[in-house]
Each structure stands twice: as structure tokens, then as C-alpha cells.
Amino acid sequence: MKTRHLFASLAAASIVLAMPAFAADSAQDFVDKAAIGGKFEVDSSKIAQDKAQDQSVKDFAQTMIRDHGSANAKLQAVAGEQKLNVPAALDAQHQGDVDKLRSAQAPIDLAYVDMQRKAHADAVKLFESYARDGDNAALKTFAQQTVDTLKMHQQMIGKIAAGQHAITGATTPGVKTDTTPNAAALVPGANSFTEAQAKQRIEDAGYSSVSKLAKDDQGIWRGQATRAGENLDVGLDYQGNVVAANK
Incomplete structure (x- = not known):
């Protein structure tokens, strides 16, 4: 399958899925994870198109909607030929993530990007595993044909995540707001970062051993970390x- 990678527009002509990291125990197990992952990509990306602010995030979301719409149809056809059932609804975990995006205050760029980064890291493991050891020839071929494109999308979201998590200094922050960013002082305000996202963001800024994170009454996550041997x-x-x- 030929693909064309234009990162600026995040265009992709092939099919890709993002699923949980669990190795599939059987053909039905693979189909279950694939269908749930494909629906999660479409549902979460539709929300991101409406509530994300950065254009590269919106473009990536559109790519996911287009590619996963096609992928879901192909999976449905292959599974049908193999007399396998295709679940129509998300599991509790993925539905919970979609609900978080839907209820979060815009912009949701960072939350969406973090979900996509994890989903694609998990998906590469799943597809590589089934492409190598799968127990159904048709699905194994599907995994083999998909995994390279999946890796390409993983690279795309990795580049976007690097931009979202960059140390802002005097530049525009990854999550754009109407408030002028000030890297020398923390800005009070409603904070939609989860504890895990806050820890990841701090680590991406170059800190390690991040601990004791707690959100204060100004919406600021505070904790302890180390950098260059200093406790901070x-x-x-x-x-x-x-x-x-x-300290």
C-alpha cells in the first residue's frame, strides 16, 4: 500500500489503527481490540476537531477520522469473512477517555495528544505481535499491511507531542490561551491536566524523579523534581x- 507523508498537512492515504497494548490471545480477541481502537480514534478525533486549537492537532484528528473510517470498514469485511463478531461499542476505559474529552473545557490539545501518543505506542506493539504470531491468516495479513502506516502515524503524533510539551520560554505555550504566557511565573487558572499528564509534561521539560504532585487552590500543579543533580x-x-x- 502506497502512502504519502506530508507532515505539514498530516495527510495519509493508508489505513492505521490504534489499540490497547495487550497482545491478542486469539483472532476474536484481535478483532475486539481493533474494533474498539478504531471507534475510539474516530470518536475522540471528532471531539478534537471541534475543541482543539492548534491546527496541526486538528489536521491529525482529520487524518484519524478518514483513515479509521476506512480501517473500520476493512476490518468489518475481513472479520465477517472469518465469521468473527465485531463489537459496536467502546469498552469502559475508552469510553471514559472520550467522555473526559467531551466534558473538558476547550482547548483539549494536550489531553488529546497524550491519549493519541499512548494509543499509538500500544498499537505498534499489538500489530507487530499479531503480524508475527497471529493465529488467523487473513487478520495476520491485515496486521502486516497496516503496521508500517501505524508507525508513520506514531511518528506524526510524536512530533506534535514534542511541540505541545516543549519548554515555552518566551514563546507561545503548547496550550494556547488568551493570557500572555510567562515562563518566569506560573499563571493561576482552571487546570485540566490530570496528575499523570502533569507529571509527563514536567518530565518532558527536562526534569526527573517527579513526585508529590498536588493541585493547589489556584489550579497549579506543585511537586518536587530533580534536574542536573539538584532537588527542586x-x-x-x-x-x-x-x-x-x-528547595
């Missing part, structure tokens, strides 16, 4: 700014 107090505001001070 560290904070993360709703814009994505990371600021640290010596």
Missing part, C-alpha cells in the same frame, strides 16, 4: 508553563 520545587500551570526553584 516544581510547578505547572494551566498554560503548560513549567517553573522550578531551589
Whole structure:
């Protein structure tokens, strides 16, 4: 299958899925994970198109909707030929993630990107495993034909994530707001980062051993971390700014 990678527009002509990391125990198990993953990609990406702010995130979401619409149809056909059932609904975990995006205050760029990054890391493991060891020839071929494109999409979301998580300094933060970013001071405001996302954001800014994270009454995640051998107090505001001070 030929693909064309134009990162600026995030265009892709082939099919890709993002699924949980669990190795499939059987052909039906693979179909279950594939169908749930494909529906999650479409549902979450439709929300991102409406509530994301960065154009590269919107473009990636459109790519997911297009590719997974095709992928879901192909999976449905292959599974039908193999007399396998295709689940129509999300499982509790994926539905919970979709609900979080739907209820979150816009923009949701970082939350969506983080979900996509994890989903695609998991998907590469799943597809490589089934392409190598799958127990159904037709589905194994499907996995083999898909995994390279899946890796391409993983690279795309990795580049977007790097931009979203970059140390902002005097530049625009990854999560754009109407408030002028100030990397020297944390900005109070409603913070939609989860604890896991806050920890990841701080680590991506170059810190390690991030611990004791708690959100204060100003919406700022505060905790402890190390960098260059120093123990630091560290904070993360709703814009994505990371600021640290010596303990």
C-alpha cells in the first residue's frame, strides 16, 4: 500500500489503527481490540476537531477520522469473512477517555495528544505481535499491511507531542490561551491536566524523579523534581508553563 507523508498537512492515504497494548490471545480477541481502537480514534478525533486549537492537532484528528473510517470498514469485511463478531461499542476505559474529552473545557490539545501518543505506542506493539504470531491468516495479513502506516502515524503524533510539551520560554505555550504566557511565573487558572499528564509534561521539560504532585487552590500543579543533580520545587500551570526553584 502506497502512502504519502506530508507532515505539514498530516495527510495519509493508508489505513492505521490504534489499540490497547495487550497482545491478542486469539483472532476474536484481535478483532475486539481493533474494533474498539478504531471507534475510539474516530470518536475522540471528532471531539478534537471541534475543541482543539492548534491546527496541526486538528489536521491529525482529520487524518484519524478518514483513515479509521476506512480501517473500520476493512476490518468489518475481513472479520465477517472469518465469521468473527465485531463489537459496536467502546469498552469502559475508552469510553471514559472520550467522555473526559467531551466534558473538558476547550482547548483539549494536550489531553488529546497524550491519549493519541499512548494509543499509538500500544498499537505498534499489538500489530507487530499479531503480524508475527497471529493465529488467523487473513487478520495476520491485515496486521502486516497496516503496521508500517501505524508507525508513520506514531511518528506524526510524536512530533506534535514534542511541540505541545516543549519548554515555552518566551514563546507561545503548547496550550494556547488568551493570557500572555510567562515562563518566569506560573499563571493561576482552571487546570485540566490530570496528575499523570502533569507529571509527563514536567518530565518532558527536562526534569526527573517527579513526585508529590498536588493541585493547589489556584489550579497549579506543585511537586518536587530533580534536574542536573539538584532537588527542586516544581510547578505547572494551566498554560503548560513549567517553573522550578531551589528547595
